[in-house]
Amino acid sequence: MxxxxxxxxxxxxxxxxxxxxxxxxxxxxxxxxxxxxxxxxxxxxxxxxxxxxxxxxxDPLVGNVLRRLKLEDQQVSGEEVRVRMSPDGHFWVSARLDGVERRMLVDSGATVTALSVASAAAAGIEVRDEVFPVLLRTANGTIKAKTGTLDELRFGTVVARDLPVVVSPAFGDTDVLGMNFLSMLKSWRVEGRTLILQPHHPQEVRPG
CATH class of the missing domain: 4.10.860 (DNA Excision Repair, Uvrb; Chain A)
Structure with a gap:
């Protein structure tokens, strides 16, 4: 007791x-x-x-239940992708990284897109150490990360190719879409509890 x-x-x-x-x-x-x-x-x-x-x-299982109940949602409206705010106060997208499906946190406060070691391996990304170490400041202090290039990231009408990423065990199981991705879009904005992403060249939506 x-x-x-x-x-x-x-x-x-x-x-x-x-x-x-x-x-x-x-x-x-x-x-x-x-x-x-x-x-x-x-x-x-x-x-x-x-x-x-x-x-x-x-808990990914609880996250899946919430998505099935439409408590967080990702929809295509015309040429835009609209993402409803999750109950945790963040925006998450279901993306395919070189064909591998991952749930990614959209974080405008992150300078660069960051992947977990597991996601980078599943997507077949070749990670490497740079001549000058890549040091990132996080809430838990400064960490050292390796770099790589994601051939294709896709969700809804949005496709980004040759996207630079950083990889580190310090990210745990979390994958993050940073400003280097958001800056590639035609526009992005938040209206109320909805994140709206508009690509320069909208792609055909592929069936899930």
Whole structure:
């Protein structure tokens, strides 16, 4: 029991304890009891949403379920690709990297497109060390990365060829579309919770 409680955040224990205490007190006052029950449901729904959001970021299976429920979506509208914001607050696209399908984070704060070691290997990208080491600043500090070239990246009407990428174990399982990709587009913008990407030369949409 002690080990179980040690993994529960203190603030969550306080919230749940407060709800139990309020429930005991409110049971003696009908009106207050009703308010507490409604408030408890609201708190539980919020906590469940936060838990799903966190799980979705790290569990591909949950991410697949969310996409099937259309909680995050990628659609072609005319010559544009419209990407709905994911529950985690980010934009993700389902792209094919030299024929290999990957879920990629669109990050305008990243200078260059970054691939995990596994994705680079699956796509058959030849990675190499540069004469001068490629050093990237990340939230976890400065890392050293190898470089490579992606022959083709494709999703919806968007196709990018000969796209420079960096590869490092430090990226974990995350693949990122950076500014060197976004700058190749005719335009890109965010309207509300939708990312809109428009290529210079829209391609025919291939069946999935």
């Amino acid at each position: 002690t080990d179980l409680l040690s993994h529960i955040p203190l603030h969550l224990i306080i919230i749940l304890g407060g709800l139990v205490l309020l429930g005991v007190v409110a049971s003696r006052i009908p009106v207050l009891g009703t308010l507490v029950r409604v408030g408890s449901w609201v708190v539980l729904i919020v906590l469940a949403g936060l838990a799903l959001d966190q799980r979705e970021r790290f």
